[in-house]
Amino acid sequence: MQLDLLLWLIPVPPVAAFFIIWLFTNRSRGLSHAVAIVSILISWALSLIVFFNVIGLKDFGKTVIGSSVPWLPTGESVFRMGVLADPLTAVMLFFVPLCCTMIFVYSVGYQNYGKPRDPHDKVGEPPHNGVEPMYSRFFAFLSLFAFGMLTLVVADNLLLMFVGWEIMGLCSYLLIGFWYARNYDDPKKITPRGAAVKAFITTRVGDVVMLLGIAYLYFMTTTEEARHILGKAAGTLSFRDILYNAKFLEYLAEQPSVIVGLSVAALIGIFLFIGTVGKSAQFPLHVWLPDAMEGPTPVSAMIHAAAMVSAGVYAVIRMYPLMSAGWHEGGPLTPPMLAMGAIGAFTALFASTIAVTQRDVKKVLAYSTISQLGFMVAALGIGAYVAAAFHLMTHAFFKALLFLGSGSVIHGVEHGAHHSNEHLDPQDMFNMGGLRKKMPITFWTFLIGGFALAGFPFITAGFWSKDEILADAFANNQIVFYVLVISATLTAFYTMRQIALTFFGEPRTHSAEHASENVWTMTYPLIFLAIFALFSGFVGVPKELAELGFNNFGKFVSATLVEKLNTPEFTIVPMIFSIVAALGGLTLGWLVYGMKPLKAGQKDPLTVLGPIYTLLENKYYFDELYEFIFGRPARWIASVLVYQIMDRTIIDGALTLIARFAYFVGHVFKVTEKYTINDPPDWGLAAPIQWMGRTFRVIQTGRVQNYLLVAMLVVLAFGGVYYLRFIGLLR
Amino acid sequence: MIPLSWYLTLAAALFCIGLYGVLARRNAVAILMGVELMLNAVIINLVAFWRYNQPTVIGGQVFAIIVFAVAAAEAAVGLALIISIYRRRSSVVAEDMNLMKW
Numbered sequence: 001m002q003l004d005l006l007l008w009l010i011p012v013p014p015v016a017a018f019f020i021i022w023l024f025t026n027r028s029r030g031l032s033h034a035v036a037i038v039s040i041l042i043s044w045a046l047s048l049i050v051f052f053n054v055i056g057l058k059d060f061g062k063t064v065i066g067s068s069v070p071w072l073p074t075g076e077s078v079f080r081m082g083v084l085a086d087p088l089t090a091v092m093l094f095f096v097p098l099c100c101t102m103i104f105v106y107s108v109g110y111q112n113y114g115k116p117r118d119p120h121d122k123v124g125e126p127p128h129n130g131v132e133p134m135y136s137r138f139f140a141f142l143s144l145f146a147f148g149m150l151t152l153v154v155a156d157n158l159l160l161m162f163v164g165w166e167i168m169g170l171c172s173y174l175l176i177g178f179w180y181a182r183n184y185d186d187p188k189k190i191t192p193r194g195a196a197v198k199a200f201i202t203t204r205v206g207d208v209v210m211l212l213g214i215a216y217l218y219f220m221t222t223t224e225e226a227r228h229i230l231g232k233a234a235g236t237l238s239f240r241d242i243l244y245n246a247k248f249l250e251y252l253a254e255q256p257s258v259i260v261g262l263s264v265a266a267l268i269g270i271f272l273f274i275g276t277v278g279k280s281a282q283f284p285l286h287v288w289l290p291d292a293m294e295g296p297t298p299v300s301a302m303i304h305a306a307a308m309v310s311a312g313v314y315a316v317i318r319m320y321p322l323m324s325a326g327w328h329e330g331g332p333l334t335p336p337m338l339a340m341g342a343i344g345a346f347t348a349l350f351a352s353t354i355a356v357t358q359r360d361v362k363k364v365l366a367y368s369t370i371s372q373l374g375f376m377v378a379a380l381g382i383g384a385y386v387a388a389a390f391h392l393m394t395h396a397f398f399k400a401l402l403f404l405g406s407g408s409v410i411h412g413v414e415h416g417a418h419h420s421n422e423h424l425d426p427q428d429m430f431n432m433g434g435l436r437k438k439m440p441i442t443f444w445t446f447l448i449g450g451f452a453l454a455g456f457p458f459i460t461a462g463f464w465s466k467d468e469i470l471a472d473a474f475a476n477n478q479i480v481f482y483v484l485v486i487s488a489t490l491t492a493f494y495t496m497r498q499i500a501l502t503f504f505g506e507p508r509t510h511s512a513e514h515a516s517e518n519v520w521t522m523t524y525p526l527i528f529l530a531i532f533a534l535f536s537g538f539v540g541v542p543k544e545l546a547e548l549g550f551n552n553f554g555k556f557v558s559a560t561l562v563e564k565l566n567t568p569e570f571t572i573v574p575m576i577f578s579i580v581a582a583l584g585g586l587t588l589g590w591l592v593y594g595m596k597p598l599k600a601g602q603k604d605p606l607t608v609l610g611p612i613y614t615l616l617e618n619k620y621y622f623d624e625l626y627e628f629i630f631g632r633p634a635r636w637i638a639s640v641l642v643y644q645i646m647d648r649t650i651i652d653g654a655l656t657l658i659a660r661f662a663y664f665v666g667h668v669f670k671v672t673e674k675y676t677i678n679d680p681p682d683w684g685l686a687a688p689i690q691w692m693g694r695t696f697r698v699i700q701t702g703r704v705q706n707y708l709l710v711a712m713l714v715v716l717a718f719g720g721v722y723y724l725r726f727i728g729l730l731r
Numbered sequence: 732m733i734p735l736s737w738y739l740t741l742a743a744a745l746f747c748i749g750l751y752g753v754l755a756r757r758n759a760v761a762i763l764m765g766v767e768l769m770l771n772a773v774i775i776n777l778v779a780f781w782r783y784n785q786p787t788v789i790g791g792q793v794f795a796i797i798v799f800a801v802a803a804a805e806a807a808v809g810l811a812l813i814i815s816i817y818r819r820r821s822s823v824v825a826e827d828m829n830l831m832k833w
Binding site: 701702 | 753826
């Protein structure tokens with residue numbers, strides 16, 4: 001079986017599932033989820049076949065698997081579309097379908113399959129205890145989402161990648177706003193509809209700039225010199241042709257762009273990076289991600305762990321040769337790398353400070369995702385290509401695990417709320433507590449995931465990947481290193497806070513008391529992911545500690561690049577820092593929250609920070625800032641400038657003016673006619689004419705003989721005149 | 732030979748009598764008879780002019796015959812019209828046909 005054919009087939013089952021569910025199996029819940037799960041399992045199987053075949057290949061990286069078809073003839077060149085499998089793709093193919101499958105299976109339990117439909121549940125609102133009314137729709141959208149991600153992963157050119165990107169943008173809108181009819185009493189709380197629009201529009205801002213970059217890159221492949229360099233590949237956007245051609249990259253790095261001081265490669269790199277800033281929720285376009293928690297938890301897992309945000313980082317990793325064009329190890333960073341380093345490091349710190357104060361279990365994870373993506377982007381910014389890819393993979397595992405675990409917790413608390421008839425926010429951690437005993441599987445898997453996130457030394461995957469990033473940062477850029485270390489400490493702290501508040505101590509509410517473990521469709525994916533959260537790190541152990549693991553990952557992935565990057569020399573210093581950060585943060589969190597677990601009604605101990613706490617809890621007021629800078633002016637433009645001023649006053653006013661003028665002219669005519677022609681019977685124009693008519697109509701008797709008589713008289717008169725003239729009596 | 736002017740005077744006299752009949756009779760059929768008389772006067776005029784000016788050209792006689800034929804045809808049409816009017820209004824008095832009056 002040819003591998004490239006398999007590559008073409010990988011994205012197909014989910015989209016087929018989407019159509020089948022939408023068109024045919026909509027009414028049957030069991031059939032819909034079966035179609036969806038079978039389809040993602042097929043994709044997973046195909047991906048694994050490809051993966052296990054390529055990791056054995058020699059020189060994989062220089063040689064790749066792929067095929068393409070000519071898609072759009074454009075003058076001299078032909079734009080080709082196709083699929084590609086290089087080492088980076090193989091890594092993505094390993095974890096993306098795996099996480100997606102787990103999420104699909106989990107959704108079966110999460111949406112309460114098996115329970116009867118509760119008549120109190122309204123369509124469009126989250127179900128309380130019955131099965132989700134829009135069950136099939138959920139699986140259809142999830143399948144479409146998986147299709148978008150898989151397309152992005154196997155794409156061999158930038159345009160097809162962007163297509164997958166946009167499909168995921170659409171699905172994020174559909175899925176975040178899944179419970180479209182949900183409304184909150186508190187006007188400050190964003191509804192799912194609002195969150196969906198916010199997500200779509202914020203990522204749109206990034207996407208527009210990214211499209212600009214793509215167009216600019218395409219344009220640059222069609223210039224004279226580019227045609228000379230690229231030959232047949234001019235006018236395409238295939239990764240292999242464009243990014244692996246060192247001469248072309250040099251050409252781009254030397255051409256000055258429209259912005260002074262930036263080369264074309266730098267400008268395009270920055271534009272493409274801005275797309276990632278939107279999609280991977282980096283500062284300043286991070287605002288959509290926490291509000292995207294309004295979607296069902298499997299959606300959050302999918303978007304924020306497995307798929308969408310990973311797509312952003314994947315795009316940068318994929319375009320890395322372009323962004324680092326002109327960079328040599330140890331040399332000055334190119335502008336895109338500077339941007340990535342700065343924004344990534346800042347975001348990592350910024351988001352982790354906010355996560356420390358959040359009450360909602362999913363919001364902590366949301367900010368944690370933003371922070372971890374900041375880690376990855378910062379790693380790319382300083383040239384740690386392999387480390388970023390490694391962290392992407394491990395992050396997908398443990399973050400998906402954490403999200404699904406939080407969903408399991410929420411579900412458990414909701415069960416408890418149903419049993420004890422309490423009305424509370426099931427997502428608020430301060431309503432939980434003591435779930436360790438009630439939900440053991442969830443507890444242990446969540447603990448594993450949390451420790452992986454915090455970077456618990458040696459046994460968790462997160463440790464190895466985070467350590468590699470820190471090692472690279474230590475070797476290359478000390479500022480980024482210290483920012484990331486602080487951020488890692490905070491990560492460990494808020495992770496422990498989350499675990500302690502949720503699981504330790506005594507239940508703080510009746511709902512938490514009556515919480516119970518969930519069905520196997522929800523717990524087995526957790527266990528499966530936990531295995532990977534523990535063991536997937538061992539493929540990336542540094543060479544010097546070879547007793548503990550393997551170093552295949554680094555060698556495998558770095559073959560993706562033309563210029564092999566050197567892994568920094570191993571020093572013990574960054575490892576010590578990362579161990580201290582992780583353990584220190586965890587301990588601190590335990591001291592504050594775990595030693596004496598909070599009782600019901602007790603306030604968060606961190607509130608002693610006072611105004612700082614409020615600032616962090618309100619997310620540095622960024623939402624309010626954006627509302628002020630963008631939201632209000634936009635609304636003002638729409639309702640005042642365009643509607644009232646332009647439309648009603650100017651355009652309608654002009655039309656009314658013309659109408660009034662026409663009316664005025666008509667009135668002038670009317671008055672003129674009245675006074676000259678029509679009205680007064682004695683001296684108007686009409687009256688004499690009427691008189692003349694009345695007077696002279698008597699000659700119309702209707703009798704032929706009268707007419708003939710008159711005719712004869714006239715003939716006589718004329719004849720007489722002529723006769724007299726003829727005989728000379730009249731001249 | 733009798734002078735031409737006597738024939739022309741005869742034709743003129745007949746024409747005027749016919750004209751008087753057309754203008755002054757009440758009955759529509761009588762008006763038609765007046766029209767016939769006018770036509771006949773015209774024919775006498777024609778024949779007189781033919782005989783006295785160009786007797787060898789046969790065209791004059793032909794012209795007179797044509798006029799006769801036209802007169803006959805026109806009389807037929809006129810009578811048909813009168814019959815039609817009579818069927819509608821049961822009267823042939825010309826004065827009463829005044830639908831075109833103001």
